[in-house]
Amino acid sequence: HSRLFQHLAGYVSQNNLVLDAGCRYNLYEKNDAASCLKGNWIVIAGSSNTLLEFNNLINFLAPKEFDIDRTGELIGISALVDAIVEDGEVTHWEQIPNVEPACRQLNMSDTRKLEPQCKDKMVQLLSKAPRRHGAIRVTFVTAFFWARSDLAMDVIDEVIDADGDGHWKNAKLGFITQIGAWYYYCSKLKFSYCPRKELIEQDMYGKGMQTFKEEMEVSLERMQSWCHSGRVQLGCYLQTISWSDGKGERETYADMNVYIQKAMTSQASFKFQLIDFYQMGGNMPEEVHGGHGSILLNLWMWTVMFNSICPAGLASEKVNAVFDGVMCSGTQLRWANCPKYHHFCTHGGPACEKWECMNSVQCTLRASNPPEMGDTKGMCDAALDISGFAAAEKTTCHRLWCHEHVQWLLPAAVTVLALLLKLFLSESGKQDVSREVQQADGSPVSPANTDQLTKPPVTSPSSPKNDVEMAGADAEVTSNSRAPLLELRTPKEVSKEVSEVQIDIPRAGHKYPLGLARFMASSHVVMGHLFAR
16 A cells, blocks of 8 residues: 555546556445445545545445435535445434534634534434444534544544443544635635635635645644544545636645645555545546536545555455446436436525536446457347337438439439539620620620721820820721721731730639539539438
8 A cells, every 4th residue: 555645646448547557446346345344434524525425435335325315415414424334225314404503614713612512412413323233334524624624533532432332432443534625615716605704804825825724734633643543443534625627726726735745745654644536536527527526436536445444355356347327427417317306406405516416316336357359248149120210211201302213313403503504604704705895995896896906006105195195096096097997908817816816804703713523512512411401
């Protein structure tokens, strides 16, 4: 085991975590994890992401819980939840509502005054748990700030010390915590529902970050002592703040995590480990919505911790993780995939959250052998019946052309039309040129007056004139000399001069800038699309 769990960097391929280090984590299926945790007690302290870890562990150990509504499953509902799982079913569930005045997480001075009352209420509730051999106990404490994580450790100590028959005192204990997001919500986002109003007044990158760091250092010192006292046999696991799909949130969490990582560099040990939850989310960003992970991400998080909590001998010999469910991955997130939750949140429930949706339907991890290349056994045993698809094609035709046996007729007609259009435009262009010539001369063009087109304008280089004078002179020469010049030319001479004429007429422009072939091809494609419809 690594002291700092440095080997979480990697990526996800086919729902399996592929580590950059080249190693892999053992897989623990439901029964493997149940055998590992049998008779033990897991305590989790944190906010929404750790509540998802709590819910996913309960649902993994007791799959029927996906169909059972229990108070405290949603964030902000409970200050504490205590559950016991036996033989794949939840047999005990108790909670303290979050509105309990004594357990409100207010400004630090007010919280310290209320802590003794809150501690008493938590101890009383946890003391109600039945003492059954082989039961798995999982407790969640809502901790927005570091001080509540400290209170959770004090509460567990008192419950164990007061355990008369020693049942839970002898149970192996594991402690998991993730604190930080609410410092961001209060000091950076200035959320009005932040319970610590003093943090709203602080700047995140000023006094706010300093408050986070100072309170963290106090809590880690307490945790360091507690985790090495011998009371926490399964170890303590401090998680970095979760990766977020929001850029601003993600960057701030990364800055806050720097303080956590630096502090753990000197304090981490086998009994007190750092789990890089942020790196895990970065490995699979598609599994994070609204700053919260999918079931797939959370079960991989538990897989990482099982590799430290549980003996390797209990792990599956198979190495390929398979997730069974309609919405195990964040890529499958659809309101239609969580109809029960969506109906609840749209009919009087709290605001609908996509991350709660994708954690509300059943998903189970199981281990399998990786598929072998070229192995198609079991993949093509059943014949595929496509008659339903064929029948669907025999519906009423809505296309422009529905006669299947004469499909060649439409492209042929398009080709003919394109050729006719080309011919028409070509003739139209010639007529445009003739009209322009007539407009310039003022008279019809005929063989009798073609000479006027060939005779250049008369100008005198030695005596330049203005444009008006030259225009008048040219008109005079043309009108006085046209008949005599025609009488002196033979038809052969006229024909030769006409053939050599250079007419300065603006070009009409190319009708087909891409060429006729491309024009026809484009027409064919367009008509083909219309035919397909």
